[in-house]
Amino acid sequence: MTDFVLVAGAWLGAWAWDGVAARLRGAGHDVHAVTLSGLAERRDTRPSGQQTHVRDIVEEVERLGLRDVVLVGHSYAGVPVGQAAERIGERLRRVVFVDANVPVDGESFLSGWPSEHVRRTIDAQGGYWPPLGPEDYAGQGLTDEHIARIVGATPHPGVTLTEPAVLTRPLGELPATYVKCLLDGDEPMPAVAALLGSDRWELVTLDTGHWPMFSQPGALARVLHEAAIRP
Template sequence: MANYVLVPGACHGGWWYEQIAAELRAAGHSAHPVTLSGLGPGESAAGINLDTHIDDVVRLLESEDLRDVVLCGHSYAGMVITGVADRAPERIATLLHVDAFAPEDGESVWSLTDDYWHEWYAGGAGADGFAFAPLPVLDERAVPHPLATITQQIRLTGAHRQVPRREYVYCSAFENSPFTATYERLKDDPNWHVRALPIGHNIVREAFDDFRKILLDAA
């Protein structure tokens, strides 16, 4: 049995993984979809930054005493799972970045993206200055996302490199993808298992069966 911890991207909660989590449980595994701080219905984004989200997941690993974890992060959550792996590498068997950031020390979502994405982050935060609104194309359950998680630089000791297996899935049909540079950097790195799928960013919607197989094979 494997322990899956599933961290969603910006503006999303654990609900994004509901169906895939059910499939993993049906296969005999434990699955823990995460709703990060400030991303539950009606929650405030004030005071929430990247460290808050990393702490959320580390607390889950510790409180449930989860080990041999397949830690999956989609999109923004690549920042989170990298930070978690740096703080608790001994609990993680596989890091799975799904069309996601894979930062180095001192980088942020802001530094890894261009003006196209900055317009959404900064322009979308005009209502209260704490969070940017979800894009209209996102699921109706999507909520505003804490802006400080985008601007805060990640601090890494290098311990995340102790995780035995690191995988990257690149969705090559995602228009204006901020992950192309990450894919190009990692695809020939022997420390990473990298694959590309000819789909858009929402792998749950566009390639559910492929995603399920990728997760099961990661155990």
């Protein structure tokens, strides 16, 4: 039995993991889905930045006294999850990045890709990044119901996207699985490709889009289970 700690990406809360969590529990694991500050049922908690999200994850692990932890970060959440993974020390069994950004010391989530439009949107929306329109989720293996749930999710606190990550050791030293969702592009981003050169990292692919917790929860749960039982 493994303790999974699941963290979804921008706009989403713990609710996004319901289908995956049920399958993991059916396989005998304990599952703890985390809603980050400023999102979903915690929308009235105003985060002071990305480091607040790192603390959210670390404090959940410590509050529950978890050990043998598999930390899972999807999309944006890969940035705080990667930082939290090194901070929980020997409690960590493995970290899994699901089609996720990874933290790069001194760089933010928005570093390294054309982000001026996102920054302008955050400024215009009072410091928040609203979910994209329905048309932006086409071709990702999602149903109309899935898309409606994401579009109706919480605007994401913009400051968490612009604050730089803080790492105290090379991320490649952590035992990690990277899950690349092929409908969102065949190749991992350069920062991920570099980390996959580590003998402690493995690459797994899923033939689905960027939100596999909705489009293929069973397949994603199997990948997570297999990551947990790796030596």
